[in-house]
Amino acid sequence: MYIKLNDRVYLNADRITRIKVDNVQDGIRIRFYEGANQVAKSGKFPSEKEALKWIEDNFINKQ
Structure with missing residues (x-):
């Protein structure tokens, strides 16, 4: 499955083995x-809470 x-x-x-939230x-x-x-990195998020919400919305709940 592809994630934008x-x-x-x-x-x-399917190929991502690890996700790291980095300050x-x-x-x-x-x-x-x-x-x-490391194969990619996201844009900047103002807070760790928003980054984790993006992961949940786009990665965890999609699978």
Whole structure:
């Protein structure tokens, strides 16, 4: 199943093995991994709560 990350990027959810919510200097980002390799990162979120809600709405509830 493909998940729309942004206007130009779709992720194959079946291949994602790990999702990490990361606090960077200018906001919160979600990083997506296939095994040990990072394959994509999201745009910035203002809070960790909003990032987790996006994961639940777009990743967890879709499967």
